[in-house]
Amino acid sequence: MNDLLFQSDRTRERVNLVSRTDFEQPLSPDQRRLLELLQRHYGAEHTVTLRELAQRLGTTPRGVKQLVSELRNTPYCIPVCASRSAEHGGYFLAQTHEERRHAAEVLIRQAQAMVRSASTLLDQQELVDSLTRMLSVVQEGVSR
Known part of the structure; x- marks a missing residue:
């Protein structure tokens, strides 16, 4: 499922962010790939580790952190979160x-x-x- 429910005080809608092309500021190919991976990880109990994201994206942990920062700072209110929990540490989309x-x-x-x-x-x-x-x-x- 490529739909991502994202919301803020200004918007609440279900959109397919990965396949959308009508963005004012399009996501880069790397940002789209990261978003595709994160869309399988909704909620703090369903994280994906930094190491796994780096391997799947073919980049370094620092590169993943940079992409996460970029996604958080897009105008699309993508709720990328991180957990440092020993049991569920990693990145996820807020639910x-x-x-x-x-x-x-x-x-x-x-x-x-x-x-x-x-x-x-x-x-x-x-x-x-x-x-x-x-x-x-x-x-x-x-x-x-």
Whole structure:
């Protein structure tokens, strides 16, 4: 089944993302291949490991992480999540709002750690200015 249910506050629809060609910003062939693999892994209990994705895509773990980041940042609200659980560690497509929320919390904690690191390199005003610019970009994305 190639249908992917993706949703946000703005949209809720079932679409066949892999075969669609009418995107404003088409997915790259590698992004499509990753999405095809992930569509078999809905929910936190049905993950696929980074190693398996790298093998199936013929790339490195770093290459998979880059593709995951690219898919997350498309305008299509593709809910790619990661789990570090010992039992179910790997990537999956979120099936519930709770899975999306948990994945977002992990990403936010990572961003906070990066900001703490940046604060050692910039004075307070430079950091505030940079974060303000970053937040305006986020707000622009939300209003799309």
